[in-house]
Amino acid sequence: MEWNPGAEDATAALDIELDRMAWWGLAPDMETALVYAHAADQVAQFEMELPPPHNLTRGRLALFVARGAFGYSQFLQRLLAVAQGSAALNAARSPDN
Structure with a gap:
């Protein structure tokens, strides 16, 4: 996704969630993960364009x-x-x- 590597805490939390999903037998395959990642990326880009609260x-x-x-x-x-x-x-x- 070419996301900034400076988000280590968020990435670590994501890794924990993926481990939990794998333990449950629900780990997404790459195609599924990319669908969700692209949706998350679109939301993040939209939010960055919102005006800041004053x-x-x-x-x-x-x-x-x-x-x-x-x-x-x-x-x-x-x-x-x-x-x-x-x-x-x-x-x-x-x-x-």
Whole structure:
């Protein structure tokens, strides 16, 4: 993905999650990992283009970032669940089934 190697903590957390997924028997293959990586890259690029919040103290900025990281991760999980449910319903309604 040509991501900056300066994100060691995030990379270490990703490695831990991949190890956990492998232990569960859910490790993604390279094609699957790349689908998710490309989606994450698009979101990250979009977020970097957003205007920064103004007139925030350091403490309020930290709270804004923490809430944003949590809120948007939850939003993405729920959005993915809706998309997966819709795809499953469409597949079930397909004349091929």
